[in-house]
Amino acid sequence: KAGQSIDSSFLFYSEEMNQRAKEHLRIESELRQALQNNELQLYYQPKVSLRSGRIVGAEALLRWRHPLRGLVSPGVFIPVAEETGLILDLGAWVLEEACRQVREWRDANMITPPIAVNLSARQFDAELPKRIAAVLERHQVQPDQINLEITESLLVRGTDKVIAIMNQLVAMGMSLALDDFGTGYSSLAYLKKFPISTLKIDRSFVIGLPYEENDCAIARAIVTMAQQLRQEIVAEGVETAEQMAFLRELGCDQLQGYLFSQPVPAADFATMLREGKRLAFANR
Ligand code: C2E
Ligand code: MG
Ligand code: MG
Ligand code: MG
Numbered sequence: 633k634a635g636q637s638i639d640s641s642f643l644f645y646s647e648e649m650n651q652r653a654k655e656h657l658r659i660e661s662e663l664r665q666a667l668q669n670n671e672l673q674l675y676y677q678p679k680v681s682l683r684s685g686r687i688v689g690a691e692a693l694l695r696w697r698h699p700l701r702g703l704v705s706p707g708v709f710i711p712v713a714e715e716t717g718l719i720l721d722l723g724a725w726v727l728e729e730a731c732r733q734v735r736e737w738r739d740a741n742m743i744t745p746p747i748a749v750n751l752s753a754r755q756f757d758a759e760l761p762k763r764i765a766a767v768l769e770r771h772q773v774q775p776d777q778i779n780l781e782i783t784e785s786l787l788v789r790g791t792d793k794v795i796a797i798m799n800q801l802v803a804m805g806m807s808l809a810l811d812d813f814g815t816g817y818s819s820l821a822y823l824k825k826f827p828i829s830t831l832k833i834d835r836s837f838v839i840g841l842p843y844e845e846n847d848c849a850i851a852r853a854i855v856t857m858a859q860q861l862r863q864e865i866v867a868e869g870v871e872t873a874e875q876m877a878f879l880r881e882l883g884c885d886q887l888q889g890y891l892f893s894q895p896v897p898a899a900d901f902a903t904m905l906r907e908g909k910r911l912a913f914a915n916r
Contacts, residue, residue, distance in 0.1 A: 659708070663718055666696055671696055674730060674733065676691070676693070676901035678690050678901065678909075679866055680888075683885075686911075689779070690747050692730045693895045694710070728767055728771075730749050730778060734778070745905075748780065753786045756794065760801070764806070782828075783810070784810065784813070788816060799827055808827065808828045809828065809830035810830070810831050813832055813833055814836075824861060830864040832888075833854055834868060835869025837851055837854075841875045842877070851867075866884075866885065869888075871890045873891065893909075
């Protein structure tokens with residue numbers, strides 16, 4: 633009897649793995665087509681200053697409009713793209729599209745804040761600075777109009793090579809932000825080695841503010857030490873006025889989150905800029 637149940641759970645398990653592998657392959661091949669069929673789109677999520685309440689930046693976030701499945705979230709397809717290496721093509725597309733958009737806004741006489749794009753660790757090779765310079769040049773976009781968000785996995789792998797590439801990007805006039813900070817393994821002391829100007833506190837530490845003591849302590853420690861390192865601090869995933877009030881009190885510089893706006897299509901972000909949408913500090 634016991635043997636039977638082991639067998640059937642084994643069968644069930646391998647069937648599940650089989651399903652996952654199939655799903656993975658399907659996403660991979662559909663994603664390749666998506667690149668060619670213009671099914672990808674960038675959404676923009678504003679970053680707002682906790683001093684002025686004004687929009688001071690935005691993060692470009694990839695969206696996939698699947699003809700049958702509708703909007704597919706990056707949480708589903710980025711991991712597949714990372715595994716298959718397709719992230720290199722996706723990443724190149726994102727950079728190109730962000731620059732094209734910035735240029736289009738400038739041609740329309742709009743003043744836009746810096747737009748941040750997410751970089752996969754796999755994009756981070758010796759050719760990256762040259763590739764980025766070529767895209768900026770092609771669209772006649774200044775390097776300070778595009779920021780780069782990287783993750784801690786890159787630092788942990790952190791060789792002198794990675795530092796050299798980062799230094800090249802900074803020398804070109806670009807700024808680097810460390811995304812999802814606190815979820816990886818790098819310590820703040822370690823951070824000193826890297827030319828990173830902004831830390832983004834991960835949403836998982838923001839959720840519990842201001843009621844979870846541990847989250848408050850972590851947020852406080854990150855902000856305090858980042859200030860010592862003269863880095864800007866952005867809080868991700870801010871959804872409530874209470875979270876905002878706490879972060880403001882701590883001296884956090886910017887917030888990004890549903891409290892102010894979800895990621896929106898380019899036209900909607902342009903409208904927010906034009907109308908001068910601002911964060912209301914209602915509870916203070
Ligand atoms: P991320 O870079 O940390 O982006 C922030 C994510 O948090 C976004 O999810 C955003 O929609 C979500 N978010 C922002 N504010 C809130 C909030 O108040 N509440 C909640 N619940 N969520 C909030 P999204 O757009 O689904 O992207 C997920 C992740 O996919 C990104 O995390 C990033 O790691 C990756 N990603 C997205 N676009 C790209 C890209 O172009 N290239 C690469 N390499 N990765 C990307
Ligand atoms: Mg990001
Ligand atoms: Mg993030
Ligand atoms: Mg995140």
